[in-house]
Amino acid sequence: MKLRRQLDLPSLPRALSPIRRFRSLEFPLRAPSTPRGIAPPVRERTTGAHYDTSWSRRKPARLARAAIVDGPMRLAMSALAAPDRRGSDRLLALDGPAIFAANHHSHLDTPLMLTSIPEPWRHKIVVGAAADYFFGTRVTSAVSALTIGAIPIERTKVGRRSADIAAELIEDGWSLILFPEGGRSPDGWGQPFRGGAAYLAQRCGVPVVPVHIEGTGRILGKGRSKPRPSTTSVTIGAPLTARDDENAVRFAGRIEAEIAALADEASSDWYRARIRAHASESPSLSGPSVGAWRRSWALGDRSRGAKKRARSWPEL
Amino acid sequence: MASDPRRKAPRPGFVLDVDRSTPPILFHHGDNFRLEKLPPGRSRVIYPAEPLPGLPDPEESIRQALLNPIDDDPLPTLMTPGMKLTIAFDDLSLPLPQMRKPDIRQRVIEQVLDMAAAAGVDDVHLIAALALHRRMTEAELRHALGDRVYDAFAPQGALYNHDAEDPDGMVELGQTRHDEIVTMNKRAAESDLLVYVNLNIVSMDGGWKSTATGLSGYSGIRQHHNVDTMQKSRSFMDRHNSELHKSNWRQGEVIKNHGPRVFQIETTINNNTFGYDGPLSVLQKREWEWTARDRATFLGMKTGLNAMPASSRRKIFQSWKAPYELTSVQAGEVEAVHEVTLENCFKQHIVPVEGQTDILTLGLPYICPYNVNSVMNPILVMCLGLGYFFNMYRGQPLVREGGVLIMSHPTPWEFHPVHHPSYIDFFEQVLSDTTDPAEIEKKYEKQFAEDEWYRHLYRTSYAYHGVHPFYMWYWGAHALQWLGRVIIVGGDPRSVRRLGFQPASTLQDALEMASDVVGPHATITHMHNPPILMADVS
DSSP: OHHHHHHTOOOHHHHHOHHHHHHTOOTTSSOOOOOTTSOOOOOOOOSGGGOOOGGGGSHHHHHHHHHHIIIIIHHHHHHHHOEEEEOGGGGTTOOSOOEEEEOOOBTTHHHHHHHHSOTTTTTSEEEEEEHHHHTSSHHHHHHHHHHHOEEEEOOSSOOSHHHHHHHHHHHTTOEEEEOTTSSOOSSSSOOOOOSHHHHHHHHHTOOEEEEEEESHHHHHBTTOOSOOOOOEEEEEOOOBOOOTTOOHHHHHHHHHHHHHHHHHHHHSOHHHHHHHHHTTOOOOTTOOSSOHHHHHHHGGGGSGGGGOOOOSSOOO | OTTOHHHHSOOOOEEEEOOTTOOOEEEEOBSSEEEEOOOTTSEEEEEOOOOOOOOSOHHHHHHHHHHSOBTSOOGGGGOOTTOEEEEEEEOTTSSSSOBOSSOHHHHHHHHHHHHHHHHTOOEEEEEEEOTTSOOOOHHHHHHHHHHHHHHHHGGGTOEEEOOTTOTTTEEEEEEOTTOOEEEEEHHHHTOSEEEEEOOBSSTTSSTHHHHHHHTOOHHHHTTTSSHHHHHHOTTTTSGGGOHHHHHHHHHHHHHHHHSOEEEEEEEEEOSOSSOSSSTTGGGGSOGGGOOHHHHHHHHHHHHHHHHSOHHHHHHHHHTOOBOOOEEEEEEESHHHHHHHHHHHHHHHHEEEEOSOEEEEEEEOBSOOTTOTTSOOOHHHHHIIIIIIITTOEESSOSEEEEEEEEEEOOOOSOOOTTTOHHHHHIIIIITTTOOOHHHHHHHHHHHHHTOHHHHHHHHHSSOOOTTHHHHHHHHTHHHHHHOSEEEEETOOHHHHHHTTOEEESSHHHHHHHHHHHHOTTOOEEEEOOSSOOEEEEO
């Protein structure tokens, strides 16, 4: 030890440390440093909205995803959410790709949608996911792209890239799941719908299928980290096509109104919901404009508790 | 599937003359099958038409029919907020077998209700127009109407089965010019608008028969469900030569004058009973077109069925849901609508046939209108063969007067005790005394029709009305009068004899027995049904 100090030699473990050895390497074995006064070159980002998800739509990844969706994801949804799925018969006349637009309460909405959308759309579908949340790192990006077929959607700034990718995919025959609210509900009530789904539908000439999801907020609402099993319902509506005289804003309003009518149908009954829908009196998804506690209180009225299926006659 | 040439250009029905190269012919045999070699040179087989293409956009076709009705105003203009609206629909007996979801009734009724919702109609009732049939269970109603409609109306008591024996629920509307009583469900009769949703699988269905029979009671139905009417109906599948329909049309006049405004919706379906692919598709193909795969499927299916107990076989067949497609929908004034329906029905079913035959052979399937999710008892075997299949003609019967009818069916001595309680007593008590329809009608009908226990079971359980087995027997009255002999191949000899028919072990035995009546060189015609066909006999 004395001798080593006298000769000024480094300790053995420090000398053998790979980080130290790497740091001790010099250009060209290391990246060059930028001279002072020179702007460093801009590197293209490979995460966020720039993450390339094309690999996740190739056959091996699709097979893996199909196995995940029809296997563990479906089992998990049954165990956690016990979904009551309705309305898939409304898609009988639907031919080709569509945009499935749903309200958004929880991270469970995506797997619930993926396991509820019937064939042939289920296994040729991508999910519009927040670029800033699901595509933050390369690991989360890869996991999102593989398991749910996510594509990054920019929600914090205006850009064409997300829309262009989504439009290309739709033109290639892929369907798309979008949550037009742009994020999960903070308090159980809906948020204003953005125009992305309507714009894409008009641009690509495909219908929008409105879907209402109820109950996922109770299981894993925003701010909650541990799921609490409960019951959910998924009500699929009839496909909507933009009218000739309708711009994206109006079409988005119609999508929102239709999802509100589906919410009404899920919490009351189909006929009463249709009467209110025709009279433009469907209860709003965004809840009453009152104080926070009263909004929270009013949420109780929308639970499905009152709608237990009554058996009029015994089964033979 | 869409590129399947059979779907693009379906072939019409035709008559095959049997020669030595003709393969054995498929005979339905209850919940099993037989392959039978018909004598060459004197036999022919009538094949049904292949399924007509379904409407490309059924929802839009339904909407257009409701908005542009025949001889009536558009449905939305008939609806006002404070009105009393009743929607009646055909019961479980249609279609056969039950169709895959969504049922046409659901598709039509959802659109009718959506128009009612747009008009703000609050007072809506939905009634299964089952006349004297058994009540539909919740599962059956859900299948026919869908969960959305069921959940919206059943919990409030606004969706229910017609009860022909409810003393407070029936009204008498009057009498026809032939003094026939007309009764009707009170709610329907007192409605501002009665929308009737039909599913016309054969030409017998629909028209005024829907409301005059479906929503009526025993006193109204007995006016035409009797031996005399049935014997004069040549046939009851041919509306313009059917006394049954003439009587219903007279009752319709009374409904028109004294009952509710009726908006009739009629739909027809194609012959796609067993599908273009799948295990049963072979039953829809002509035997010489069976591929190696079809033959293997058939042999496998038959081996499996032979190894199974009857209850399992029944369960399998009753679970089959036919992939029928909607071929037409028309709405508006009852009679005008029905004429269009008949044309569309005949487009699918009519097969021109030259001349009558000495012996008519039939392979009876596992299902008839009255044993959906139930047992095909011997009385229903008689009704299906001598009632329905025998009457699938226009012009004259396929078999000559005094000819022989040979049917293939196991005819087990078995009854569903919940669905068919009065059938059991009819079989034991009535048929052991006489099989003559006129005598049965005179001696026993009133007793069964007014029996309090049967009435109770009809109203509160899932039983056919006490008088229903009589109607089944009357349904075959024309054939019984016409035929020289009826032979059942492969049937339980005890049940067959109780029916007044002769049992035979094989078709060859049956043909030999028939030769006693029609001679040794008699002509034979086999009706390859189902899928459904109707012979236009010249």
